[in-house]
Amino acid sequence: MKNKIFALLVCLALLVSVMTAAAAQDMETVSTVTLKSGPLMAELKDVADILDIAAIRIHSMPEGYGAFVLSLNDTDALKSLFKVEQDGVYVQSGIFGEQPLYFSWEDAQNFMMQQMEAYAQTQPGAMDMDMIQGMMDGSLSEDDMLGMMGVDEELLALVSDFESKEVSQSGTFVLKGSDEATLKTVTALTGDDIIRIIDLPVVREQLASQLMMSDPDATQESVDQMVDEEIAEIKQEIMDANLVINMTVYTKDDELIAYTFDMTGETNYYSGTVPIGVNATLTRTTIDTAKFYQFSVNISESGEEFENQTGSLFVSDTFVSGQYILYAMPDEPLLEASLNCDKAQSDRTTGELSLTMYDSYAGDAQSVYILLDQQIAENVTDTAIDVYLGGTVDAIKNALDETGLISVKLNTVTQPDSGFFDALKDAAPETSVQMLQMTDDELESYMMMMQQGLMMTVLTVIDNLPPDISNALMESMSGY
Secondary structure, three states, X not given: OHHHHHHHHHHHHHHHHHHOOOOOOOOEEEEEEEEEEOHHHOOOHHHHHHHHHEEEEEEEEOOOEEEEEEEEOOEEEEEEEEEEOOOEEEEEEHHHOOOOEEEEHHHHHHHHHHHHHHHHHHOOOOOOHHHHHHHHHOOOOHHHHHHHOOOOHHHHHHHHHHHHOEEEEEEEEOOOOOOOEEEEEEEEEEHHHHHHHHOOHHHHHHHHHHHHHHOOOOOHHHXXXXXXXXXXXXXXXXXXXXXXXXXXXXXXXXXXXXXXEEEEEEEEEOOEEEEEEEEEEEEXXXXXXXXXXXXXXXXXXXXXXXXXXXXXXXXXXXXXXXXXXXXXXXXXXXXXXXXXXXXXXXXXXXXXEEEEEEEOOOOEEEXXXXXXXXXXXXXXXXXXXXXXXXXXXXXXXXXXXXXXXXXXXXXXEEEOOOOOOHHHHOOOHHHXXXXXHOOHHHHHHHHHHHHXXXXXXXXXXXXXXXXXXXXXXHHXXXXX
């Protein structure tokens, strides 16, 4: 049984890796990924040597064909081909021998149900088998699906009550230079409304799940008691805070133009009760044909206010630019991100992304800087991604030759059928190996053969590695 699980998981994992590759009609698409280590990986010489000779290829064609290939020194050391049909999937790989494997969707579903039923018998209450069966065969009702997501009558009633609090006003509204909106909708909530959210069963279930994960030996009774105590504490804090929340949405023709969130309340310190507040604003402004989005979050306490977050995003047909800053304290950034993407040329896109973390105690910064360059021809797309690490972004830019971590290149070619999938063109269930229909004795015999194929694949991989690495691995396997 474990052998069936192993083989099925291997096939599914490889299949998933090729499902995202697009295939043009009657054409074969081949995407090749190569990596090269940068100066910062100089100490990892073995890794750098392997990256220099390795490549991953993803092949795809219409009618469900896909393939995953690991190439070393221009040798296909590992190759797995797939053909997905309405009733099942074929898998062809040297690991599994000359005959392809075939898994019908019905066999796979029945096998997974058997495994889950076996697990449910050892873990009573861990699974709702009727619900799982409904998910597998598509018989779940809409109410069942909503229940699985924690949407019950109590939650629906709460949402309905919140919607009834909405007050809409038509007119012309402009918020901080935004585009004109024609509808303003305000929703006012209090601490009592927030407490109703805390009282929802789904919240209780989430808290109980977290507590049980942190202490697997805890009894259900102790978990229930801890949940009661935690919920009571949260509710008391909300009641003491005297919260008032106002959310305002500005729209035009059902498009979001602006949004504000205002929350006021109070908190207790040793010195007494002090007022607190949170204000968040999002606006959209049209500049020619481009859209410019801005948002900010401000926190206030005892009448003093500081900007906690700020960000912007400029989106046009030819250029995208964005910035984001999270502050730890006034004028002390904790996290800063920046994005620039140039799409002015129809056949080329360039971009840069940076992320900086600041350590106010140490007085330094750590940054990641990423460069993108994509060039598109008639049937070829070349994408280069370079990743750099260092202190500040400026410091990285001034020393690109020294701060490189890794470079990734992706080459995608669309070409006529090369015959790569010929081994699966005439595949049929009756001429394929169907592991999920084997007896235990048949499966044991087949797994012995498969181990030989796996060993041959491993030896092929090792033989095509750099000599120093290959020799060391062979000596290790030989016991020297």
